[in-house]
Structures are given as structure tokens and as C-alpha cells.
Amino acid sequence: MDNAVVVGSVPAVVVSGQQLRAWEQARIDATEFRCQGCPVAMVPRAYRPTHKVQGHFSTWPGENHHDCDLVSEVASPSDSDQAGTVRCRNVVWPIRLVDDEPRKVRGRDADRQQLPPAVDRRETTRRNLPGNEGAGDATAKTVRPFALAYRDMTHEERRQTPIDLPGIDAERYQYAFKRLPQWEIQELPSGRVFHGPLRYTGEIRDEGGAFLVELHAGGEFASGRFGAPWTLVLAHSDWTPRSRALLVDEFESACHESRDKKKAAWVYALAHQDKKRPNLLHVERRSHIAFIMD
């Protein structure tokens, strides 16, 4: 499993196994993790940088999930029309992104104040069942646990589950995420988590103080490649060398593991579109981008 809940955290804190690569060993040793769907202990795996697989969690050998909605979904019949769409589970999904540092306030944020009202302002019914205290307000520190949750949710869960991301004027998962158009560059709404497939032969370029990541989507497709691919731009001049190394590690482990398992590597990013070159998407913070296996 890719996400787990920090035991004893209220509101519940959801972390991805990959995130632990930025943690000190002593902190990992001192922290207990549990399943998002039941109390079974989760053990971090591959939590040191490796390009082979992404960080993740598993149970101890011989331990099983107890009455766990997360696992029972996986076991549901895949040929059922309802299985992928309706089921809503008692799972701790991350709801609110809590940034570590104050956000830089720029003109763009003023623009966001002018946005039309949110798509969905219904009252939220948050679930706090016994043993799951704080689950209805679960937090995470990066966009990664949200991206993994979105990937794993049914359509109905995306429709119903509340979300609170900085600069995003949508209150449900369904509206907070937007897949980038596959075959054209077009004007994008502001304030979304954009997602799309990475190039199979993906590489991350380090140019002029920024990482550049090209997607297998965009405009001017000819001869098997995009002339104007959607491209994520991450200015990294104020990052630590360790942060840069971990970003590259996350990218390469997602690409490597996806190729190995014959799946696609995807990127999810809280980004904004460049006004002059619309295929460029700027990501302001390291915590606002995630590379995952789809």
C-alpha cells in the first residue's frame, strides 16, 4: 500500500511511503503507522532512496487486515458494474493539505479571489467512527497522498469526499483534479491538481535553475512525439541539494517501477499555466508535485 495513517495523530495524518525518504531514521523508528481502512500495523518499506521501486507499506508477515474496507474493495469482483463506481468506504482519506511553510503571496492569489463560486458547496458529512477519531479532517503535508487517494477511489467516492487544497476552489475530490488534455494545448482553469502520463522514455531535465518534466500529452503531435508537450517547470534554486535529489529519486523510481510492472507513470501537480507559453505549467513548491504509478 502507498499510504498509511500515523498512529495517534488527531486529526489523522496520512503519509505516503515515498514521503518517508525525506524523514530521518530516528523519526521513522519512533512513528507507528496503520492501515487507512483498519487498525492493522503497517510497516514502511523501501523508504531509503532507490530508483527501483517507490516507498510503500505492508503488513507484518502473518498479520491480516481486520474488517477492512480498503482491502475488501480490492477483492471485489471487477466485472461488477457497481464495484468501481459506487462503493463508499470507511477509509481515512486525506482531506486537508497543510503546507510546512507559509505560502508565498503573489498577484496570482489575488486573481484567485475573483474566481466564480466553487462548483460544489454542499455541506460535508464527515465520518468519525470509533477508532477512527479525526479521520474526517485527516491532513497530509504533500499532494502525494491526495493523488494516491484519487487514483484509488471509486467515482462515487471522488464525488463525495471533501478536499481542501491551497489555492483550489473546489471542495470535492472530483472537482479538485483535472486531467490534462491528451492531444491539444488549451487554456486551463486555475486552481486544480493537473495530472497526466509521463513519457515512457521519461527523463527529468535540469536547466537554468529549474527541473523540466515532459508529459506524453500536449500539442503538435507528429512522428510519435509531441512538438509542444505539457511540461512541468519546477524552479529549484531555493531548494536544498537533498530536496533536489529526492525529487529526482521520486521521478526515477516511478518511471522504473512502472516500466517494470508494465503500467504507466503519472504526474500530479498543483500548478498554474504560463501566460505566454501555455504548454508550460509552473509548480511553486516541492510538496505540490507527485510522481506515481497509475
Ligand SMILES: [Zn+2]
Ligand atoms: Zn486495512
